[in-house]
Amino acid sequence: MELYQKTAHQLHQMLRKKEVTSKEITRSVLDRIQAVEERIHSYITVLPELAMKQAEEADGRLQKGDAEPLTGIPVAIKDLICTQGVRTTCGSHILENFIPNYDATVTTKLKKSGAVFVGKANMDEFAMGSSTENSYFGPTRNPWDLERIPGGSSGGSAAAVAAGECILSLGSDTGGSIRQPAACCGIVGMKPTYGRVSRYGLVAFASSLDQIGPFARDVRDAALLLTAISGYEPRDSTSVNLKVPDYRESLVNDVRSLVLGVPREVFGEGIDPQVESAVREAIRTLEKLGAKIVEVSLPHSEYAVAVYYIIAPAEASSNLARYDGVKYGFRAKGARELMEMYRETRSQGFGAEVRRRIMLGTYALSAGYYEAYYRKASQVRTLIAKDFEKAFGQCDALIMPTTPTPAFKLGEKVDDPLQMYLSDIYTIPCNLAGLPGVSIPCGFSPSGLPIGLQILANHFQEEKILRVAYTYETNTDHHLRRPNLESE
Amino acid sequence: MKITKEEVEHVALLARLKFSEKEKERFVSQLNRILAYMDQLGKLDTSSVDPTFHAVSQKNIYREDTVLPSLNLKQTLANGPDVDRGFFRVPKIIE
Numbered sequence: 001m002e003l004y005q006k007t008a009h010q011l012h013q014m015l016r017k018k019e020v021t022s023k024e025i026t027r028s029v030l031d032r033i034q035a036v037e038e039r040i041h042s043y044i045t046v047l048p049e050l051a052m053k054q055a056e057e058a059d060g061r062l063q064k065g066d067a068e069p070l071t072g073i074p075v076a077i078k079d080l081i082c083t084q085g086v087r088t089t090c091g092s093h094i095l096e097n098f099i100p101n102y103d104a105t106v107t108t109k110l111k112k113s114g115a116v117f118v119g120k121a122n123m124d125e126f127a128m129g130s131s132t133e134n135s136y137f138g139p140t141r142n143p144w145d146l147e148r149i150p151g152g153s154s155g156g157s158a159a160a161v162a163a164g165e166c167i168l169s170l171g172s173d174t175g176g177s178i179r180q181p182a183a184c185c186g187i188v189g190m191k192p193t194y195g196r197v198s199r200y201g202l203v204a205f206a207s208s209l210d211q212i213g214p215f216a217r218d219v220r221d222a223a224l225l226l227t228a229i230s231g232y233e234p235r236d237s238t239s240v241n242l243k244v245p246d247y248r249e250s251l252v253n254d255v256r257s258l259v260l261g262v263p264r265e266v267f268g269e270g271i272d273p274q275v276e277s278a279v280r281e282a283i284r285t286l287e288k289l290g291a292k293i294v295e296v297s298l299p300h301s302e303y304a305v306a307v308y309y310i311i312a313p314a315e316a317s318s319n320l321a322r323y324d325g326v327k328y329g330f331r332a333k334g335a336r337e338l339m340e341m342y343r344e345t346r347s348q349g350f351g352a353e354v355r356r357r358i359m360l361g362t363y364a365l366s367a368g369y370y371e372a373y374y375r376k377a378s379q380v381r382t383l384i385a386k387d388f389e390k391a392f393g394q395c396d397a398l399i400m401p402t403t404p405t406p407a408f409k410l411g412e413k414v415d416d417p418l419q420m421y422l423s424d425i426y427t428i429p430c431n432l433a434g435l436p437g438v439s440i441p442c443g444f445s446p447s448g449l450p451i452g453l454q455i456l457a458n459h460f461q462e463e464k465i466l467r468v469a470y471t472y473e474t475n476t477d478h479h480l481r482r483p484n485l486e487s488e
Numbered sequence: 489m490k491i492t493k494e495e496v497e498h499v500a501l502l503a504r505l506k507f508s509e510k511e512k513e514r515f516v517s518q519l520n521r522i523l524a525y526m527d528q529l530g531k532l533d534t535s536s537v538d539p540t541f542h543a544v545s546q547k548n549i550y551r552e553d554t555v556l557p558s559l560n561l562k563q564t565l566a567n568g569p570d571v572d573r574g575f576f577r578v579p580k581i582i583e
Contacts, residue, residue, distance in 0.1 A: 097567075098567055099566070099567060101559050101563040101564075101566060101567075102559070193544065194542075194543050194544045195544045195546075208541060208542050208543065234551050237546075237549040238542070238544075238546065240544065240546065300532075303528065303529060303532065305525075306525055306526045306528055306529050307529070309522065309525075309526070310526060317503060321504075324504070325569060326568070326569075326576050326578055327567070327568060327576060328567030328568060328569075329567070329569065330569065331569035331570060335579055336579060336580070337579050337580060337581075338578060338579050338580070338581050339504075340579070341578065341579050342504040343500075343504050343505060343506040344506065346503075346504050346505050346506075347505050347506045347507070350505075355505055356515070356518065356519075358503050358505065359496070359499055359500065359503060359505065359515060359519065360519065360522065362499050362502050362503040363491065363495070363499045363519070366498075366499060366502060373526065375539055376529050376530075376534060377526075377529065378539030378540055378541060379534035379537040379538070379539045379540075380529055380532055380534060380537075381539070381540040381543075382537050382538055382539060382540040383532070383534070383537060385540055385543060417518060417521075417522065418521055418522055418525055421522075431543075432540075432543065433543050434542075434543025434544040435543075459544055
């Protein structure tokens with residue numbers, strides 16, 4: 001197996017035994033990028049020089065014996081997480097040349113851990129989308145089928161891990177933007193509890209929903225990266241001051257004492273039969289492994305997409321007001337007065353979906369409509385959160401599909417925003433309630449497209465999720481399959 | 489609820505956006521489809537339900553009022569699209 005195909009924990013063992021150097025691993029990943037990037041387009045910016053320099057530093061640490069689990073491991077970072085001195089575009093024309101003067105908290109944490117930054121991953125503009133087709137820099141393709149989308153909005157981060165263009169990556173999840181692309185690309189993607197990871201330096205989309213999380217090839221790697229990025233940070237006052245567990249300790253191959261809930265609503269209308277059969281099979285597997293399976297109900301989850309597409313655009317319309325062509329970013333040329341400059345800058349600088357959501361959000365917050373849309377949605381959000389509260393009174397974790405269908409084709413939904421929004425139907429409720437969730441591979445369609453199993457737990461119970469995910473993974477082999485990019 | 493072309497124009501002004509006639513028409517039809525979908529929320533009686541603005545609610549987060557390093561002038565202006573003598577330059581504001 002090539003170095004770029006291995007997991008971080010395998011590479012860590014090899015590094016510690018001096019069987020390999022970080023420079024060799026990083027070279028292997030950079031060569032892989034060279035070989036496949038033209039077809040996949042996982043990256044907006046590749047950082048070969050920075051990566052080799054960090055790899056050399058990591059090798060120095062390894063020599064001295066003070067290596068951490070991520071020291072010397074090549075990582076990709078979604079391009080809305082600030083990296084000092086490295087362009088951070090958010091997938092947008094308006095930030096095409098933006099070079100942050102500071103690091104996000106997660107960037108600082110990864111630098112301290114000795115991780116190697118191979119590149120800034122492609123994404124839907126401002127994380128708005130479910131297919132990565134909304135990137136100003138062009139779409140990312142699914143490594144399992146180049147005609148299909150990798151999911152979104154963290155499609156670049158997911159595709160890079162699946163294609164061997166990095167070992168681990170960071171994404172962000174506002175309505176499913178980590179879990180949905182993880183499902184589409186056949187890897188592990190985790191959204192932590194709201195507040196578990198600091199959002200300082202994460203370019204804001206919808207502040208009450210956004211959360212940074214890991215992508216990895218197995219559950220152990222996801223636990224490593226989650227441990228590295230979690231924790232309270234005073235500059236994000238919504239980050240929560242709770243001790244961070246070492247999530248490796250949750251990797252217990254045993255679900256016998258756990259009760260797993262299956263929401264009866266998820267196998268309704270709109271689910272692809274291939275997804276349904278793979279997820280039902282996964283439920284049976286967990287039952288055979290000793291988990292008790294119970295049926296629960298999330299009666300308000302059918303309203304989640306409507307609630308989300310009011311609240312998220314409303315918050316976005318406010319957050320994105322800062323892009324005014326004055327302090328940073330693109331400014332349209334030729335405007336003679338200020339209002340014209342604002343309107344030209346924003347209309348030329350934002351893509352179609354971002355403008356659509358700003359319009360939707362501004363409308364939902366505007367005089368006369370606030371009560372009917374924003375307030376109403378925020379009330380229904382309470383009902384959705386209460387459904388989960390009730391469900392977690394009956395079970396330890398919920399298991400369900402991540403997406404209603406496997407990855408769809410590029411172009412299939414671009415002209416129909418509502419259809420695109422509905423692809424997030426299983427992932428959105430979790431964000432509205434602030435819960436942690438993971439997607440892990442649980443099978444493949446007959447044509448070889450990955451299918452994801454979603455596991456959710458109550459606030460700050462990432463450990464339960466990891467335990468269920470690890471047990472499932474240890475007893476199955478879906479996570480070992482890799483896309484074949486050599487035959488092209 | 490139905491959104492009209494005039495409302496699209498008004499909201500575009502509030503949002504500091506600008507659209508061509510063709511784009512406005514497309515927006516009217518797309519936004520109306522999306523808003524029709526949102527209308528299903530009207531089926532729920534929420535008269536006694538408190539709204540949720542933060543799913544993991546915290547109250548009164550205080551910190552010591554200490555001065556920490558911040559960006560200097562050069563760093564602050566580094567990404568400005570039009571910068572002159574330590575200022576951001578913008579088109580004329582006052583008539």
